[in-house]
Amino acid sequence: MSSDPTRPPLDAETIAFAGQIFDRARSGDAEEIEALLGAGLPPNMCNDKGDTLLMLASYHGRPATVRALLAHGADPERANDRGQTPLVAAAFKGDCGCVEALLEHGAAINGHGGDGRTALMTAAMFNRLEMVELLLDRGADPALRDAAGFSAAEAADKMGAGEAAARLRQATGG
Numbered sequence: 001m002s003s004d005p006t007r008p009p010l011d012a013e014t015i016a017f018a019g020q021i022f023d024r025a026r027s028g029d030a031e032e033i034e035a036l037l038g039a040g041l042p043p044n045m046c047n048d049k050g051d052t053l054l055m056l057a058s059y060h061g062r063p064a065t066v067r068a069l070l071a072h073g074a075d076p077e078r079a080n081d082r083g084q085t086p087l088v089a090a091a092f093k094g095d096c097g098c099v100e101a102l103l104e105h106g107a108a109i110n111g112h113g114g115d116g117r118t119a120l121m122t123a124a125m126f127n128r129l130e131m132v133e134l135l136l137d138r139g140a141d142p143a144l145r146d147a148a149g150f151s152a153a154e155a156a157d158k159m160g161a162g163e164a165a166a167r168l169r170q171a172t173g174g
Contacts, residue, residue, distance in 0.1 A: 021053065027060070037072040044074055044075050049081050052075070058086035058090040059086075085113060087108070087109075091120070109140050118140065120135045120144075121152040127156070129164060142168045
């Protein structure tokens with residue numbers, strides 16, 4: 001898990017324990033995560049793919065765990081190795097509770113990774129209309145373009161998400 005040659009390798013027991021913690025974030029064991037954070041677990045702990053506990057809880061739709069992690073200082077903007085943020089992950093999965101928690105704790109509504117894809121673009125691509133409405137209501141900019149030059153409406157069109165594309169065109173007056 002560490003590429004630092006001066007640091008000794010982790011033993012099997014430590015690796016197994018870390019795996020259990022990541023599993024608890026995925027499964028939404030908010031009480032156990034809360035207890036571990038209170039005992040000193042780093043809130044921005046990440047796995048070999050750069051996924052933080054917050055990323056895993058957001059992706060798997062665990063708002064109580066997301067809130068616990070954020071209350072203990074987890075960074076809502078920390079992207080994984082693929083450049084994905086917890087907000088984009090929650091929008092992809094369509095979990096409004098996670099998105100609300102992330103926004104309440106400072107996630108950038110128009111934040112994005114290296115591909116320039118925002119949470120709104122992601123929600124639109126998968127025709128998640130409730131998520132599109134939530135993000136628009138919270139100030140997401142439907143006119144932004146990703147690294148390939150596509151707006152949220154154009155990205156939705158590319159994915160065959162006609163309802164989301166139409167809603168976004170309405171939001172931009174186009």
